[in-house]
Amino acid sequence: DQQVKQNSPSLSVQEGRISILNCDYTNSMFDYFLWYKKYPAEGPTFLISISSIKDKNEDGRFTVFLNKSAKHLSLHIVPSQPGDSAVYFCAASAHDYKLSFGAGTTVTVRA
């Protein structure tokens, strides 16, 4: 049973516009959330994270929002750049060693 869900398998956005990626989770014990970015034939790289004690975390062009009551988080990329074209994975942890990953959203930034 998948505890982390990314319901949009793909997203296409024009360069300079905002990309919004969504993620839902079912396990109320999750208290730490992360986004990873993956290029083809490479391993994922850490992008940004948020603890459950916060509802927003910002790092440059990337902002993650957490809505605990809705069990929902989102990643905003503003402005989107061609180098942002990749697969983005949402992940969650109950502060143990195991991360549960979503299926990923493929972002394509059009010039």
Next chain:
Amino acid sequence: DGGITQSPKYLFRKEGQNVTLSCEQNLNHDAMYWYRQDPGQGLRLIYYSQIVNDFQKGDIAEGYSVSREKKESFPLTVTSAQKNPTAFYLCASSIGSHGTGELFFGEGSRLTVL
């Protein structure tokens, strides 16, 4: 450069053969992990190890085995008991003994069963 090295990058195996994927890290991380990625699915945890000579099963451990004899090394053996081994395998590591969740990944090994 510090990082995680997986080898081989591509591997072909005949049905019924065991195969071992190598994972080495020079980050001095305590914890190491093996994940499997299939199309349309998230990364699924196979095995993880928090310290040397100790490891635990993840969500899909059947048909796999691991060892952790050295801090730097965490090889994964895909045995003939794994019914659907064709996949992209990712090794990762993390700092310390309290999981903040941030993992550092290798570049992956793609296994194809012929």
